[in-house]
Amino acid sequence: xxxxxxxxxxxxxxxxxxxxxxxxxxxxxxxxxxxxxxxxxxxxxxxxxxxxxxxxxxxxxxxxxxxxxxxxxxxxxxxxxxxxxxxxxxxxxxxxxxxxxxxxxxxxxxxxxxxxxxxxxxxxxxxxxxxxxxxxxxxxxxxxxxxxxxxxxxxxxxxxxxxxxxxxxxxxxxxxxxxxxxxxxxxxxxxxxxxxxxxxxxxxxxxxxxxxxxxxxxxxxxxxxxxxxxxxxxxxxxxxxxxxxxxxxxxxxxxxxxxxxxxxxxxxxxxxxxxxxxxxxxxxxxxxxxxxxxxxxxxxxxxxxxxxxxxxxxxxxxxxxxxxxxxxxxxxxxxxxxxxxxxxxxxxxxxxxxxxxxxxxxxxxxxxxxxxxxxxxxxxxxxxxxxxxxxxxxxxxxxxxxxxxxxxxxxxxxxxxxxxxxxxxxxxxxxxxxxxxxxxxxxxxxxxxxxxxxxxxxxxxxxxxxxxxxxxxxxxxxxxxxxxxx
Amino acid sequence: xxxxxxxxxxxxxxxxxxxxxxxxxxxxxxxxxxxxxxxxxxxxxxxxxxxxxxxxxxxxxxxxxxxxxxxxxxxxxxxxxxxxxxxxxxxxxxxxxxxxxxxxxxxxxxxxxxxxxxxxxxxxxxxxxxxxxxxxxxxxxxxxxxxxxxxxxxxxxxxxxxxxxxxxxxxxxxxxxxxxxxxxxxxxxxxxxxxxxxxxxxxxxxxxxxxxxxxxxxxxxxxxxxxxxxxxxxxxxxxxxxxxxxxxxxxxxxxxxxxxxxxxxxxxxxxxxxxxxxxxxxxxxxxxxxxxxxxxxxxxxxxxxxxxxxxxxxxxxxxxxxxxxxxxxxxxxxxxxxxxxxxxxxxxxxxxxxxxxxxxxxxxxxxxxxxxxxxxxxxxxxxxxxxxxxxxxxxxxxxxxxxxxxxxxxxxxxxxxxxxxxxxxxxxxxxxxxxxxxxxxxxxxxxxxxxxxxxxxxxxxxxxxxxxxxxxxxxxxxxxxxxxxx
Numbered sequence: 004x005x006x007x008x009x010x011x012x013x014x015x016x017x018x019x020x021x022x023x024x025x026x027x028x029x030x031x032x033x034x035x036x037x038x039x040x041x042x043x044x045x046x047x048x049x050x051x052x053x054x055x056x057x058x059x060x061x062x063x064x065x066x067x068x069x070x071x072x073x074x075x076x077x078x079x080x081x082x083x084x085x086x087x088x089x090x091x092x093x094x095x096x097x098x099x100x101x102x103x104x105x106x107x108x109x110x111x112x113x114x115x116x117x118x119x120x121x122x123x124x125x126x127x128x129x130x131x132x133x134x135x136x137x138x139x140x141x142x143x144x145x146x147x148x149x150x151x152x153x154x155x156x157x158x159x160x161x162x163x164x165x166x167x168x169x170x171x172x173x174x175x176x177x178x179x180x181x182x183x184x185x186x187x188x189x190x191x192x193x194x195x196x197x198x199x200x201x202x203x204x205x206x207x208x209x210x211x212x213x214x215x216x217x218x219x220x221x222x223x224x225x226x227x228x229x230x231x232x233x234x235x236x237x238x239x240x241x242x243x244x245x246x247x248x249x250x251x252x253x254x255x256x257x258x259x260x261x262x263x264x265x266x267x268x269x270x271x272x273x274x275x276x277x278x279x280x281x282x283x284x285x286x287x288x289x290x291x292x293x294x295x296x297x298x299x300x301x302x303x304x305x306x307x308x309x310x311x312x313x314x315x316x317x318x319x320x321x322x323x324x325x326x327x328x329x330x331x332x333x334x335x336x337x338x339x340x341x342x343x344x345x346x347x348x349x350x351x352x353x354x355x356x357x358x359x360x361x362x363x364x365x366x367x368x369x370x371x372x373x374x375x376x377x378x379x380x381x382x383x384x385x386x387x388x389x390x391x392x393x394x395x396x397x398x399x400x401x402x403x404x405x406x407x408x409x410x411x412x413x414x415x416x417x418x419x420x421x422x423x424x425x426x427x428x429x430x431x432x433x434x435x436x437x438x439x440x441x442x443x444x445x446x447x448x449x450x451x452x453x454x455x456x457x458x459x460x461x462x463x464x465x466x467x468x469x470x471x472x473x474x475x476x477x478x479x480x481x482x483x484x485x486x487x488x489x
Numbered sequence: 490x491x492x493x494x495x496x497x498x499x500x501x502x503x504x505x506x507x508x509x510x511x512x513x514x515x516x517x518x519x520x521x522x523x524x525x526x527x528x529x530x531x532x533x534x535x536x537x538x539x540x541x542x543x544x545x546x547x548x549x550x551x552x553x554x555x556x557x558x559x560x561x562x563x564x565x566x567x568x569x570x571x572x573x574x575x576x577x578x579x580x581x582x583x584x585x586x587x588x589x590x591x592x593x594x595x596x597x598x599x600x601x602x603x604x605x606x607x608x609x610x611x612x613x614x615x616x617x618x619x620x621x622x623x624x625x626x627x628x629x630x631x632x633x634x635x636x637x638x639x640x641x642x643x644x645x646x647x648x649x650x651x652x653x654x655x656x657x658x659x660x661x662x663x664x665x666x667x668x669x670x671x672x673x674x675x676x677x678x679x680x681x682x683x684x685x686x687x688x689x690x691x692x693x694x695x696x697x698x699x700x701x702x703x704x705x706x707x708x709x710x711x712x713x714x715x716x717x718x719x720x721x722x723x724x725x726x727x728x729x730x731x732x733x734x735x736x737x738x739x740x741x742x743x744x745x746x747x748x749x750x751x752x753x754x755x756x757x758x759x760x761x762x763x764x765x766x767x768x769x770x771x772x773x774x775x776x777x778x779x780x781x782x783x784x785x786x787x788x789x790x791x792x793x794x795x796x797x798x799x800x801x802x803x804x805x806x807x808x809x810x811x812x813x814x815x816x817x818x819x820x821x822x823x824x825x826x827x828x829x830x831x832x833x834x835x836x837x838x839x840x841x842x843x844x845x846x847x848x849x850x851x852x853x854x855x856x857x858x859x860x861x862x863x864x865x866x867x868x869x870x871x872x873x874x875x876x877x878x879x880x881x882x883x884x885x886x887x888x889x890x891x892x893x894x895x896x897x898x899x900x901x902x903x904x905x906x907x908x909x910x911x912x913x914x915x916x917x918x919x920x921x922x923x924x925x926x927x928x929x930x931x932x933x934x935x936x937x938x939x940x941x942x943x944x945x946x947x948x949x950x951x952x953x954x955x956x957x958x959x960x961x962x963x964x965x966x967x968x969x970x971x972x973x974x975x
Binding site: 044047048049050051052053054055056083085087089092093094095149276278279280283284285286 | 570571577579584587589590591593688689690691692693695696697723724725726727803804806807810811813815816817827828831851854855856859863
């Protein structure tokens with residue numbers, strides 16, 4: 004990336020709200036039903052139908068607005084946004100334009116240990132469109148079919164200020180915003196299924212310049228990685244163009260994750276005129292301050308506050324606390340396992356090293372489906388702490404727990420995995436090992452300390468790993484001391 | 490002849506056992522067969538369903554358990570209302586063959602009241618017009634003079650009542666579409682306050698102006714029809730949560746002491762002298778009945794027409810965007826791609842007046858023109874409303890002509906602007922969202938009906954009906970019927 008330019012990034016995030024019914028009718032929002040089974044005259048745009056605002060969707064919007072420090076507008080209203088596309092039943096989308104639900108917020112993010120405040124311009128509500136299913140590929144299809152199941156699903160659009168300066172900041176902002184909507188339980192945050200979508204506006208300018216450069220909008224980035232890569236690519240593309248004296252065209256470009264580049268979709272020079280005007284079928288939406296306060300009272304602890312609490316209450320490092328709060332599911336998992344544990348730090352190590360080895364930190368579904376439940380992990384750690392099994396044994400038990408979903412206690416009992424700490428039993432084994440490996444004994448006596456590790460290993464091997472390593476250690480040293488040096 | 494009777498008279502015969510709903514329905518269907526070929530009020534008849542509904546009603550009367558005053562009464566609907574499984578075209582080729590999957594709320598309410606539905610009535614395409622000459626199918630004739638128009642857009646609804654082809658009908662009024670045809674056909678037509686009656690299932694023309702209302706043979710019938718259809722509907726967010734008063738009880742209160750306003754701006758150059766004379770005579774009659782009359786001023790009246798012809802087309806351009814050939818109604822085959830399909834379908838499916846208004850509205854909402862047109866028109870709308878509010882600080886009801894002239898000849902107003910001027914006295918009432926009523930206020934020397942308009946305060950239909958009832962009782966106009974020869 005050329006340092007000759009300052010990068011300016013703004014993000015538009017669309018989040019599908021987890022309401023049971025659609026934005027303006029009673030149809031179900033469940034994902035994956037057979038085409039057009041979750042539709043009615045209203046969301047099919049039949050003549051004569053009228054929209055009715057989903058109160059719960061508004062509540063979700065208010066909740067999110069409060070969490071990202073926005074001012075909720077007491078008077079806000081819906082507007083019609085017009086363009087023709089077969090997946091849009093009315094050929095206009097009911098959205099919000101001049102009077103959005105909320106405005107003027109911010110989100111604090113952390114990148115490379117430094118905190119940055121990203122402004123949020125607005126949050127508004129709208130309805131999703133349907134889906135086109137092409138017979139064959141888009142190029143060869145003889146016909147296309149429309150599935151209106153998604154048409155009318157509530158969407159919340161959150162528009163940031165152009166405050167981000169690097170792809171890393173953009174990714175951090177998106178992660179942070181995602182964590183918030185998932186914490187609030189207003190969106191499932193699934194980028195692959197499209198319940199969370201992100202468009203980026205990117206422009207470059209000379210450092211110190213007052214005016215923004217011409218911006219380009221990037222669409223179709225359905226993962227955090229894609230967002231970061233697409234922005235990185237687009238910055239390079241624009242810098243190269245500017246370096247060679249070209250003019251940046253204001254346009255929308257699509258990210259192609261397979262080819263790793265962006266391609267022009269439509270030029271703003273032929274841009275749609277959306278002909279927005281206030282939706283006459285809906286009266287202005289009155290959001291009484293009492294309602295806002297009611298919603299505020301239901302706000303759960305948000306990621307930033309939780310992160311801070313984890314460092315205080317559980318004595319986690321800033322880094323560990325950050326990882327542990329990346330998603331609500333993971334933080335809940337950690338807390339459930341840590342509650343009642345004498346050593347939360349150990350629990351954190353297990354969660355961050357072992358659990359995250361098998362589930363992605365931001366995949367709420369995978370975390371919820373992890374076969375090792377928090378209580379079982381706590382049980383496993385308790386078995387280490389009371390000396391029943393060694394840490395090494397515990398790793399094996401954990402693998403078995405993952406495979407079978409059983410509790411640690413059940414596995415330990417069935418397989419007789421109780422560690423041997425009996426000095427009488429272990430003394431005999433130690434004696435045998437010492438007489439089998441005299442060279443190692445002499446090496447140790449000569450000052451080669453690592454030889455002891457070898458001897459410990461042999462004892463463990465003879466006991467099939469069940470020996471208590473600490474007891475073995477002290478028995479070995481004790482008996483070696485008694486042996487003569489040759 | 491049961492078809493000559495009002496709803497109240499017919500219902501009384503049913504209750505006394507002197508006639509049955511089936512007899513009345515048969516007489517109406519026979520009369521439609523004999524006379525509708527001349528009048529051409531009906532787009533579609535639902536004879537079989539009507540006979541079945543009548544038979545069910547017969548049974549209720551036999552067991553002395555009629556639902557109410559509308560039970561067994563043969564009614565008909567403007568083809569703007571969605572009727573489940575019954576073709577609903579809105580007077581347009583683009584909806585030819587369209588079978589709605591649901592009933593409009595007003596239709597549900599009429600059905601629930603036991604009414605018999607005879608069929609669907611002709612109208613100007615998408616309710617855009619003042620003569621039914623814009624119907625895609627045929628022009629309805631004025632029963633008083635078959636060479637003249639019945640008015641519009643609810644011309645079929647007015648003509649059907651005037652020619653005794655239905656006991657009462659429903660229409661819609663966006664800029665005068667109930668009152669103007671009521672005036673031309675010599676019936677009572679009532680446009681209620683915006684929000685008084687649900688618009689759910691009414692195919693939208695201009696959402697912020699459209700309102701459903703009845704046509705009746707007399708004032709009491711119009712009151713009964715309103716009583717049945719009025720009131721909050723959860724499916725229409727713009728319907729008002731206001732209690733619906735007992736309109737029948739209001740009818741007999743007379744006008745003694747009532748303050749009646751006469752607006753200066755409605756007695757202007759271009760007003761037919763015969764119309765003016767009739768309205769002045771009506772005012773004198775009201776004074777004789779004890780009303781106190783006074784002049785009032787509605788200074789922004791002259792700007793109403795211009796504001797209306799920005800707002801209504803703007804909303805129409807949006808509401809009609811859904812007719813694209815994708816989901817229902819007409820699709821012209823042979824298109825190269827989807828844009829071509831839209832163009833061919835809309836090009837062939839819409840008539841000239843609809844296209845004219847879609848283009849006007851699209852232009853008015855376009856970026857760069859919005860403030861100058863739509864924004865400005867909304868300001869005018871506010872001023873028109875303020876005029877009425879000020880006047881209603883002084884008076885209880887306003888009396889004026891409904892139209893500047895009586896019914897004109899078919900084809901006489903080929904110039905759209907000449908046609909628009911017809912609505913100059915009705916449009917301000919829609920802009921202000923107020924209730925308005927038109928009733929027979931006399932006849933010209935050549936025997937054509939003259940419309941008398943009454944305008945009320947918001948949600949005060951009761952005062953309108955009471956004034957109209959008092960005037961009706963004091964004048965002989967209701968006795969006259971058009972002479973149709975089979």
